[in-house]
Amino acid sequence: MSGAEFVPLSLPPLVIGVLAAVACALPGNFLVLRKQALIGDAISHVVLPGIVVAFLVTGVVSAWPMMIGAALAALVAVGLIEAIRRLGRIEPGAAMGVVFTAMFAGGVLLLEQSDTSSVHLDVEHALYGNLESLIWLDATGWQSLWDPVALAGLPDELLRMAITLLVVGLFTWVLWRPLKISTFDAGFAEAVGVPTGTVGLGLVVVSAIAAVAAFDAVGSIIVIAMFICPPAAARMMTNSLERQVFWSVVFAVLSAVLGYVFAGYGPLWFGAANAVSAAGMIATVSGILLGLAAVFGPCRTRSGAPVA
Amino acid sequence: MFWQAVTLQLGYNATLVMLGAACLGVAAGVTGTFLFLRKRALVSDAISHATLPGVGLAFMLMVALGGDGRNLIGLLLGSAVSAGIGLLCVNWLTRRTRLAEDAAIGAVLSVFFGFGIVLLTVIQTMSSGRQAGLEGFLLGSTAGMLWNEAMVIALGGAVTLALVVALRRPMTLVAFDPEYAAATGRNVAQIDLAIMGLAMAVTVIGLKIVGLILIVAMLIIPPVTARFWTDRTDTMVVISGAAGGLAAYLGAAWSAVVPSMPTGPIIVLVSFAGFVVSLLLAPNRGVLAAVLRHRRFQARVHLRQGLLALAQGQPIYERYTSRILQRAGLVSADGVATEAGRARAAKALLDEKRWEIVRADQAMEGAAALYDGMRALETVLTVDQIAEVDAKLAPPEALA
Amino acid sequence: MAMTLASLDGRSQAEDPTISPLAVRGLTVSYGEKPAVFSVDMTLSKGRMTAIVGPNGAGKSTLLKAALGIISPLAGQALVHGKSLKSQRHRIAYVPQRASVDWDFPTRVIDVVLMGLQRELGLLGRVRAHHRERALACLDRVGMQDFADRQIGQLSGGQQQRVFLARALSQNADLYMLDEPFAGVDAATERAIIAVLKSLREEGKTVVAVHHDLATVTEYFDDIFLINTRKVAEGPVETTFTAENLNKTYGGRLAMAQIDQLELAAG
Numbered sequence: 001m002s003g004a005e006f007v008p009l010s011l012p013p014l015v016i017g018v019l020a021a022v023a024c025a026l027p028g029n030f031l032v033l034r035k036q037a038l039i040g041d042a043i044s045h046v047v048l049p050g051i052v053v054a055f056l057v058t059g060v061v062s063a064w065p066m067m068i069g070a071a072l073a074a075l076v077a078v079g080l081i082e083a084i085r086r087l088g089r090i091e092p093g094a095a096m097g098v099v100f101t102a103m104f105a106g107g108v109l110l111l112e113q114s115d116t117s118s119v120h121l122d123v124e125h126a127l128y129g130n131l132e133s134l135i136w137l138d139a140t141g142w143q144s145l146w147d148p149v150a151l152a153g154l155p156d157e158l159l160r161m162a163i164t165l166l167v168v169g170l171f172t173w174v175l176w177r178p179l180k181i182s183t184f185d186a187g188f189a190e191a192v193g194v195p196t197g198t199v200g201l202g203l204v205v206v207s208a209i210a211a212v213a214a215f216d217a218v219g220s221i222i223v224i225a226m227f228i229c230p231p232a233a234a235r236m237m238t239n240s241l242e243r244q245v246f247w248s249v250v251f252a253v254l255s256a257v258l259g260y261v262f263a264g265y266g267p268l269w270f271g272a273a274n275a276v277s278a279a280g281m282i283a284t285v286s287g288i289l290l291g292l293a294a295v296f297g298p299c300r301t302r303s304g305a306p307v308a
Numbered sequence: 309m310f311w312q313a314v315t316l317q318l319g320y321n322a323t324l325v326m327l328g329a330a331c332l333g334v335a336a337g338v339t340g341t342f343l344f345l346r347k348r349a350l351v352s353d354a355i356s357h358a359t360l361p362g363v364g365l366a367f368m369l370m371v372a373l374g375g376d377g378r379n380l381i382g383l384l385l386g387s388a389v390s391a392g393i394g395l396l397c398v399n400w401l402t403r404r405t406r407l408a409e410d411a412a413i414g415a416v417l418s419v420f421f422g423f424g425i426v427l428l429t430v431i432q433t434m435s436s437g438r439q440a441g442l443e444g445f446l447l448g449s450t451a452g453m454l455w456n457e458a459m460v461i462a463l464g465g466a467v468t469l470a471l472v473v474a475l476r477r478p479m480t481l482v483a484f485d486p487e488y489a490a491a492t493g494r495n496v497a498q499i500d501l502a503i504m505g506l507a508m509a510v511t512v513i514g515l516k517i518v519g520l521i522l523i524v525a526m527l528i529i530p531p532v533t534a535r536f537w538t539d540r541t542d543t544m545v546v547i548s549g550a551a552g553g554l555a556a557y558l559g560a561a562w563s564a565v566v567p568s569m570p571t572g573p574i575i576v577l578v579s580f581a582g583f584v585v586s587l588l589l590a591p592n593r594g595v596l597a598a599v600l601r602h603r604r605f606q607a608r609v610h611l612r613q614g615l616l617a618l619a620q621g622q623p624i625y626e627r628y629t630s631r632i633l634q635r636a637g638l639v640s641a642d643g644v645a646t647e648a649g650r651a652r653a654a655k656a657l658l659d660e661k662r663w664e665i666v667r668a669d670q671a672m673e674g675a676a677a678l679y680d681g682m683r684a685l686e687t688v689l690t691v692d693q694i695a696e697v698d699a700k701l702a703p704p705e706a707l708a
Numbered sequence: 709m710a711m712t713l714a715s716l717d718g719r720s721q722a723e724d725p726t727i728s729p730l731a732v733r734g735l736t737v738s739y740g741e742k743p744a745v746f747s748v749d750m751t752l753s754k755g756r757m758t759a760i761v762g763p764n765g766a767g768k769s770t771l772l773k774a775a776l777g778i779i780s781p782l783a784g785q786a787l788v789h790g791k792s793l794k795s796q797r798h799r800i801a802y803v804p805q806r807a808s809v810d811w812d813f814p815t816r817v818i819d820v821v822l823m824g825l826q827r828e829l830g831l832l833g834r835v836r837a838h839h840r841e842r843a844l845a846c847l848d849r850v851g852m853q854d855f856a857d858r859q860i861g862q863l864s865g866g867q868q869q870r871v872f873l874a875r876a877l878s879q880n881a882d883l884y885m886l887d888e889p890f891a892g893v894d895a896a897t898e899r900a901i902i903a904v905l906k907s908l909r910e911e912g913k914t915v916v917a918v919h920h921d922l923a924t925v926t927e928y929f930d931d932i933f934l935i936n937t938r939k940v941a942e943g944p945v946e947t948t949f950t951a952e953n954l955n956k957t958y959g960g961r962l963a964m965a966q967i968d969q970l971e972l973a974a975g
Contacts, residue, residue, distance in 0.1 A: 033813065037411040038350055041418075045521070084532075087595045088587050093410070094349040094532050098583060101525035105576035108447060108522075112570055127446070128425050174831060181823050185809045190778045191802040192826050192879070193794075221425060225418035232411045239859040241814045263426070274433040276426045283422020290415055294405045302406045302812050302861070406812055601741070609736050609782050613747045617734070625733050625785060660938075667936065668956040676959045681736070681746025681937055 008139035012155050013131045014260050017222070017282060019161040020214035021252035023168045024226035027207040029245050032231045033183050038093065039078070039204060040227030042100040043211045044220035046070075046077040049107030050212075056114055063156060067212050074208035077103055128279040129219025131260070134158070157217040164213035171206045172245075175199060180241060219279045226252055229286035236297025251293075255286035314561045322564040324458035325517065329560035329575070330553045331465030332514055336523075337530035337552025338472045339506040341545045344531035345483035346503065350413050351398060352527040355504075356511045356520045357417035358394025359387035360424025363445050363515075367431055377431075378441070380457045380516065384464075387445075388512045394420050395504055448519030448572035457516065464513035468506065475502055476545065484541050517560070518572035525576040526552060533583045536590035555579035607632055612656060612682060614638075618645050619657035659685055665697045727790045729754050729799075729883045729914040730775060735784035737767070737774045743782070744770045748939045752883075752931075755912045757905060759919040759929040759945075763958050766936040768918040769805065769887050776802055776885060788883065798827050801881035803872045805888050811861050817871050818843055818856040824878030846877040851900050866897030873901055884908060886917040890924075902928055922970055925949055 024040070031037050047070040054069025055061060077099050084095040138144065138153030145151070172179070182189040182196040189196050211223045234247035259282030264275045294300055312318050343349050366386025367377040375382075394416045401412035428442055481489045482499045490496045507527060514523040530552035534544045559575030588595050614629040615638070616622075624630050624643070633639040638649030645653060662685050667676040675688045685694060732750040736743050745767035752758055760768045773779045775786040777793050788796035801824070821843040822835055829835065847853045850870040855863065863871065869889060876884060884905070890898050905915050905928075916933075919925065925932060925945060932948050934940040934957040941953040951967050 032407075032411045035408050035410050037408075037414040038353075041353065041414055084587065087598065088532075088536065089593065090532055090535065091344075091347055091349070093347065094344055094528055097349050097353065097524055097528035098532050098580070101522055101528065101576055102580035102583075105522055105525065105573035105580070108570060109573040109577065112568060112573075177823075177826060177829065178831070180815070180819075181826055184813045184815065184820070184823070185804060187773070187778050187804045187808055188802055188823065188875075189826075191776045191797070191800065191804075192824070193797045194826060221418060221422045224414060225422055228411055228414035228418060232407055232415055235407065235814070236405060239814045239861065240816065241819075244814050267430075274429075277429040280422040280425030280429065283418050284426055287415065287419025287422070290419070294401060294407075297405075300405045605738070605741055606782055609738070609743065609746075613734050613736065613783055616747060626783060629734075629783065664956060667959045668952075670959065673959055679937055680742045682743065 003141040003143075007141055007144055008136045010260075010264065011139075012136045012158055013134045013278065014257065016134055016155070016157050016161050016217050017131055017256040017260050017278070018253050019158075019165050020218050020222060021226045021230070021256040021282070021286075022249050023161065023165040023210040024207075024214055024223055025230040025248045025252035026168050026172050026245065027203055027210060028227040028231040029234070029241075029248050030179055030183055030203055031207060031227060032235065033241075034200075034203075036092075036204075037228050037232075038096055040207060040211065041224050042077055042081065042096045043074045043208050044215060044223040045100040046073045046103040046107075047212060047215045047220060049073050049103045049110065052107050052110045052114070056110065063160070063216060067160075067216055070212040070215065071208055073103065074212065075205070078204050078208070127219055128221050128277050129215070129217065131218045131278040132264070132275065134217065160213055161217055164210060168206055168210050171202065175202065179203065218282075221279050221283050225283035225286045226255070229283075229290045230255065233286075233290040233293035233297070236293040236300040239299050251286065251289050255282050255289060259283070259285040310562065310565050312565075314558070318561075318564055321455060321458045322560075324455075324462045325571075326557055326560040326564065328458065328462035328465040328513075329517055329571070330557035331462065331469045332510060332517065333526060333530075333556025333575070334549040334553035335465060335468040335472050335506070336510045336514065336526035336556075337534075337548040337550070338469075338476065338545050339503065339510055340527035340552070341531040341534065341541075341548045342479045342483045342503045343507055343527060344535070345541065345544075346486075346500070348409070349528045349531075350410070350524075351395070351504070352507050352511065352524045354394055354398050354413040354417045354420075355391045355508055356523045357424075358397075358420040359391045359511060359515060359520050360421055360445070361427055362386035362388065362390025363442055364424055364427030364431060365390070367442060368427070368434075371434065380460050383442075383445075384460070384512050384515065387515060388508060390420065391508050391511060395508065444519075445515050446519050446521060447570055448515065448517050448522070449570065461513060461516060464509070468509045468513060471509070472506055475499075475506070479503055480541050480545065518575055522572040522576050525579060526556065529576070529579040529583050530555070533579070533586045536586040536593045539592075551579070551582055555582060608682060611636065611638075615649075615653045615656040616660065618649060619653035661701055662694065662697045665700050727754075728752050728787075729789055730885075730916065731787045731790070732771070732775050733785055733787070735771065735774055735786065736782045737770050737779060738782050743937065745774065745781075745935070746937050747784070748935065750775075750933055750939065750942065752914055752916055754914050755909060756930040757909055757915040757917070757928065758931040758933055759917060759925050760933045760935060761919055761922065761925065761957070762935040762940075766957075768935060771935060772885055772887055772916070772918055776800065798879075799881050799883055801876035801879035801884045803869075803876045803884070803886040803889055806865060806868050806872065806891065808887075811863070811868060813860065815860055816856070817847065817852065817858050817860055817863070820860060820871055821846055821856075821874045821878050824875040827879075843874075843878055846874040847871075849877055850874045850904055864894070866893040869893045869897055870900060873904060877904070882913045884913060884915045886915070888918045888920060891920060922954070922966075926970075926972075 028040065031039055050070035050073025051066040054065045058065045080099045081092070081095045084090050084098060085092050134155045134157050136154055138150040178194045178199045182194055182199050186196050207227070214223050230248040230251035233251045234244045237247045238244050260278050262285065263278040263281035267274060267276055343352060363383050363386055366383050370379060370382050371377040397416045398409070398412045401407050401415065402409045431442060478494055478499050479502065481494060482496050486496050510527060511523050514526060518526060530548040531544065533551050534548035537547055538544050555578040556575050559578045560571055563569045563571040563574050586594065591597055610626070610629040610632045614624055614633045617624050630639065630643065633649065634641065637646060638652055639645050663679055666672045666685070667679055678688050728751045730752045732748060735745055735748045737745045748771060760771065762768050770779065774781045786793055788799060822839065825839055844853060844856060847856055850873050852867060852870050852874060855867065860868070860871065873889065889901055908915055926949060929945055931943065932945050933942045934953055936957050940957045941948050949972055951972055954967055
């Protein structure tokens with residue numbers, strides 16, 4: 001394929017997909033180790049009511065209000081889950097199930113009841129996004145990468161996703177040790193003065209930021225899959241947290257690239273004319289990678305792990 | 309209109325759907341109780357999302373065989389098969405790898421759902437797929453349902469409910485105490501499998517009404533609601549079933565009257581409303597009751613500690629303790645014990661001394677186990693026993 | 709006693725040797741409506757080893773955790789060197805129960821020991837060679853230097869316990885709080901741990917441990933704190949570890965025959 005076709009049509013979605021995948025996989029490592037993997041699932045469900053309410057309040061479909069609405073909804077959900085868990089003494093899984101289904105149901109209902117037929121806002125879009133539509137019309141080929149005029153026309157999602165990844169990366173880097181200690185041994189962390197509650201909340205907030213930004217670009221499916229599958233697969237590859245995070249990034253990038261390529265070009269190989277959902281395919285590839293790691297990974301089981 | 313719907317006067321199809329939904333709601337509430345008690349509530353989330361590829365593949369298979377891809381029974385069978393595979397994947401990942409169950413659930417639900425979406429986009433490009441309406445399975449839709457489809461749901465709901473009722477005893481036993489159940493010769497793995505199988509049946513039958521994203525709510529919210537009202541497994545099963553059935557019935561009725569209201573979300577929100585009321589107002593485990601009780605309890609603890617400190621002439625370290633004592637009129641504003649305060653303090657100290665005797669006495673082990681610093685000895689021992697304790701208490705005191 | 713009380717009011721400025729390294733006052737902790745620890749006072753003596761002893765469910769670990777601020781009490785307070793816990797955290801080293809963490813966590817032995825340096829390293833401080841050397845020295849002290857690069861999941865129970873002790877050593881504190889350090893460890897580990905604790909005492913540090921084995925109390929500890937929801941007795945082992953006090957602590961749960969076998973102080 002020529003650069004003239006690849007750069008405007010495939011490069012931006014590919015890069016956005018990679019950025020989104022990595023931004024979710026990084027906090028996912030800690031969520032998986034803390035047995036909070038399904039927080040990602042809960043957050044990605046409550047994004048829908050968040051954007052619907054944002055639309056009803058502002059009356060416009062534009063990225064920033066919706067992202068803020070989604071982020072607020074994520075925080076409300078996390079607060080409710082904690083409240084139900086503590087006040088009602090309900091186990092976290094069930095508390096999560098109550099909150100995210102109820103909020104999602106509320107979102108669907110609001111959507112159906114309000115007049116959103118004129119705007120592009122629907123449940124399907126929230127679920128599997130529209131990665132393929134994030135094209136760069138100003139590009140004419142590889143040379144456009146050095147052309148400031150053309151670069152100005154890059155999809156907004158690209159910049160937003162890049163900033164998000166930066167925020168997530170900074171958070172992980174700065175709070176690496178507190179995150180590690182409080183994940184491994186919360187009691188000891190508390191005893192040496194690490195504010196475990198704040199660190200835990202920070203992790204959830206950063207996950208929510210990653211989820212909301214990624215959701216805006218690529219839909220909820222990728223968000224859940226990338227929070228869990230690459231870190232879970234990486235867990236089977238190594239016994240060192242540092243290397244696990246590295247592997248999770250590798251798996252996230254691989255899932256995004258292979259998934260996008262298979263979705264766009266795979267059907268052509270089988271003689272079909274139309275591409276399939278890139279978001280769905282990225283999730284599928286991440287699952288296949290996880291499956292491979294679970295069967296062949298050097299550190300896949302709890303006992304008898306080999307010496308690192 | 310709503311009243312007509314509730315009293316089943318809204319046409320044959322709507323009635324069937326409502327009755328089916330109610331059966332399903334009861335079955336979901338009961339099955340969900342066992343999932344909840346086994347701490348596996350969110351496994352249902354993996355099951356439900358894992359149905360999607362099955363729906364897609366069943367459609368494609370039926371079309372390939374020259375049939376109508378939209379046959380509900382075929383689609384539901386397909387969804388059951390892929391949900392079963394998803395469940396096996398969760399179990400395999402949890403047992404055979406170092407992943408915890410939550411990560412396994414999340415991985416399976418996202419991957420299966422993603423693959424399902426891929427299949428849906430494939431179907432959309434098929435000539436017969438444009439009007440397949442498989443998206444309806446995401447959120448459920450009962451509008452324009454055919455008679456035989458409504459029949460499938462009503463029958464399916466009734467059969468699931470019958471199975472749940474038939475299996476309730478062994479399931480209760482396993483949920484309450486799996487080790488005891490195993491010791492009495494029950495096959496715990498098999499009963500667990502039955503619980504999962506029923507959850508799967510509820511999910512599959514509920515797909516058309518509630519949709520796969522929200523069906524988990526029917527399995528999770530009613531048991532959590534019921535938990536606030538009782539500490540007994542069998543009562544919880546009944547309350548949960550009733551709550552689930554009622555929410556499904558009212559939700560289906562509401563959406564039958566207002567067709568623009570999608571059934572699934574309405575059922576979930578009715579159910580959620582019941583949960584919120586229970587969370588706040590339930591008499592024992594409810595938040596309001598718990599907060600009041602905790603504050604009363606904290607005041608009692610401080611009062612007791614304050615009295616003991618007074619009796620032993622120790623300083624009172626915390627301001628809250630002094631405030632409580634003052635408010636009860638046991639110390640004056642300058643921290644000196646009043647007459648009533650001295651009497652109460654002496655009684656508290658006597659209580660402690662008596663307890664000390666009781667706790668050192670092997671014969672009173674049963675009573676001693678109840679000690680928590682707060683309990684009055686009179687509630688544990690008879691007057692005669694207390695006299696016995698006092699007899700032991702007196703001599704050394706007299707000697708000193 | 710008068711000195712201690714004066715310091716509670718924050719009047720004393722300089723470090724007074726008579727000030728207890730850890731003083732707990734009127735501590736009540738409750739899970740639900742049943743206090744696990746009720747109105748407990750505890751005063752540790754500097755430079756001594758104290759055993760917290762009591763039956764299962766008597767609130768031993770709860771007392772330790774509440775004193776460390778890991779769980780919040782319903783009433784009461786803990787003073788470290790006469791000051792608030794918060795200002796004195798750096799002077800406390802903590803060894804939690806071995807079973808309280810997931811040993812499948814992806815990390816190496818040396819990394820766990822380095823966690824003890826968290827306060828010193830701060831948020832962005834990098835682990836330097838001298839930190840690593842200190843961590844290795846701590847591992848050496850518990851006889852685990854050869855395991856520094858091992859994945860923690862591969863350790864035996866006793867080895868895990870030694871790693872936790874090495875982590876506490878790296879904290880360079882003067883009050884060591886250990887939660888059941890001898891639970892489920894092999895005899896060699898038990899000897900190694902007690903040797904380290906005794907050497908800490910030689911250095912003038914204070915040690916307090918939740919302890920289960922009545923048979924070793926006299927051999928291992930200087931002081932004993934007997935608890936069963938309430939404090940039963942506290943003081944030097946020679947005078948406090950008596951049949952009468954054990955009876956008060958354990959009630960009927962400790963058979964007379966068992967008590968007879970112990971090396972007890974004259975009651």
